[in-house]
Amino acid sequence: MDEPIENSQQPNKGKKAPNLKEYWHENLKYLAVLLFIWFTVSFGAGILFVDSLNQFQLGGFKLGFWFAQQGSIYCFVILIFVYVILMNRLDKKYGVD
C-alpha cells in the first residue's frame, strides 16, 4: 500500500546492501496469504459458513461448531509457526537477519 517516497531508501552501511524493497514485498505477500487463511478458518468456517459446515460431522462434532470452538485456535497456532519459519528463511535470503 506504499507509494514510493523519494530519498527514503538509505543504503545499509557495511555489508552489501540487500534489496530491501523486494524483501518487504515478499513479506507482504506472506502476510496476505496467511491472513487470508486466518480469516477463512475463523470468520469463514466458524461464523459465515457455519450452518453449511454443520451438515458435516467430525467425530462427535458438527464441523462448523468445531471450527468455532476448537479448529480455528489450532489453525492460529500453526499459522504463527509457519510465519516464523517463512520469515526466518526470508531474512536469510536477503541477509537481513
Place this chain on the structure above:
Amino acid sequence: MHYFTDMPLLLMSVQSWTYILVGLTFSLYIFIAIWSRAGSTKDFYVAGGGVSPLTNGIATAADWMSAASFISMAGLISFMGYDGGVYLMGWTGGYVLLALMLAPYLRKFGKFTVPDFIGDRYYSNTARTVAVIAAIIVSFTYVAGQMRGVGVVFSRFLETSVEWGVVIGMLIVFFYAVLGGMKGITYTQVAQYCVLIFAFMVPAIFISIQMTGNVLPQMGFGGSLEDGTYLLDKLDGLHTQLGFEEYTSNKKSMVDIFAITLALMVGTAGLPHVIVRFFTVPDVKSARKSAGYALVFIAILYTTAPAIAAFARTNLLQTVYDSETQTAQAYQDMPDWFKQWEETGLLAWTDKNNDGKIQYVNGSSIVGKKPIFIEGKGAHGERLLSNPNIKTANELYIDKDIIVLANPEIAGLPNWVIALVAAGGLAAALSTAAGLLLVISTSVSHDLIKKQINPDISDKKELLAARISAAFAVVVAGYFGINPPGFVAAVVALAFGLAAASFFPAIVLGIFYKRMNKEGAVAGMVVGLLSMLFYMLTFKFNLFGETSSEDWWFGVSPEGFGSIAMVINFVVSIVICQFTPPPPTEVQEIVENIRIPRGAGAAQDH
C-alpha cells in the same frame, strides 16, 4: 459464604489444603520477587531486554489469561453454547495479528512502551498523550476486575471477607511489581502460568475420563458418553427437551457474532500490557517465535475451556432432569455439592409450582441479576428468595462462575484438587494485575515524566518515579476492587473496544503505511475513541434515553462496536492524511528501519 461450616470435618481439610497451596504459591512469588529485583529502568520496564522467547511466551500467556479467563469463561460458554466461540476465537485470533503485524516491528523499534512508538512515529507529543490516556483508561478498567477476582476467590475459599482478600492480593502484587518491575513480573508470571494451567487441566482431565473415557478433554468434547451417543448430540437433545436453543446453534445474530469476534481480536492485539511483553526479548526473530509460544500456552486453556463448558452443562442438566423419563428431579435427591453451592448463593431454587422438583427450563428464574436471599428455609430445606420471577416456569438460578469453581466437587474429585482451583484463580488474577500495573506505572514515569515533563531526570530518579506510580496504581486498583463501580463488567468490553478503536489502527498504519502522518493518526485515534465512547454511553448505559437491541446500528452490540470504531479510525486516518503534509524524512527512515529485522539491539532508552 459459610458452606464450610456445615460439614466441618470433610471440608475443613479443603480449607487447610487451600491455605497450604495458596501459602506455598504466594511464598514462591515473593521469593522470585526478591531474587529478581530491578536495578535500572531497563530492568523495570523491559526486564533487561534479554528474556528468552519461551520464557516470554509463558509469561505472556499468564499475563493474558485473567481471572475472567480462568474462572468465568468456561461458565459463560456453558450458557452461551456456540455463541461462546466469540471469546475463544476473539481472544486467540488476536495473537495472529500480533505476531504478523505488530510484535516484530515494535520490537525492532526498540523502545519501552506503546506511547513511545506512537509519540516517535507520529513526531508529536499530542499523539503520545492521547496514547498515554488510552493506555491508562484501558489498563485501569481491566485491573479493577482482577483485584475483585482476587477478593472473590479469597472470600469463597478462605472465609475471609472480600475486602481482606483484596488487601492481601494488593500486598503481594505491591511486593513483586513495585520491587521487581517487569523483571520480577516476568519470572513470577512463569510460575503463575504453571500453577494456573495445572489447576485448570487436572479437573478437566478427570472429568473427561469420567464422562467419555478420553484423557484429553479436547477429544472427550467430541467423544461419546457411556450410552454410546455423542456428548454434543446428547447436550443438544437435552436442550431441546427443556425448551432451550440447541447448544451447538447460534442465538446471537451472525452480524453481531462477526463484529464481537473482530473487536476482541483487534482489541487483544492492541492491548498495551500484551504488546510490552514483546519488548523484553533480545531480537525480532525472538519476538515472532515468542508470540507463537504464547499462543500455544494460551491455546491449552482455550481449547479445554469449551470442553469443560460442555461437560459441566451436561452434568448439570442430567443432575436436575432425567431425560429417559423426561421428568424433573426432586430437590431432596440433589447431591451434596448442590446444597453447598446454594449456601454460597451461586445456586438458587424456588419451588414455584410446589411439587418439590427442580424445573429448569428456558427463561430467567429471578428478577434482576442476582438472587436476593431472605431468612428462613422453604418446605424442602431450600434457601428462600425475595426476588423469584413468577412470570417464568424456570425455578433454578445458576451463576456462571460455578462451572469452574464447583467442577471438581461435581465430579467428586479429591480435596487437594478443589483447593488447587483457588490457587489457580489467584495466579490468573495476580499475573494479569501485575502486567497491567506495570503499564500504568510506565505510562506515568516514562511517557509523562521522562518524555514530557522532565527529560533530564536521572535513571535512578525515573526508577523511583516508576516505583511510586506502581505503588499508587496498586492502591487505586485495590480501592476499585473493594468498591467496584457498578459498571465494571460492562467496562471490560469497553477496554477491548477502546484498544481496537485507538491503538491498533495507529500502530498498523505506522508500520505499513509510510505516508501516514501525525494529523491523520491523531484524528483517527480521537474520532475512533469518541465514537466508541458515544456508542457505549448510548446503548450500554442508556445515557441519552432508553435503548434496546432494536436500535443498534447494523445490529451490532456495544461489545462488537469496537470493530466498527476501528474501521472509522482507519478511514479517518487515511482521508485526513491525504490532505496534510507527509511525515518528515527522519520519520520515514524510522519506518524503513523497523521493517528490517537486522540490528535490533536491546530496547533503548534514548
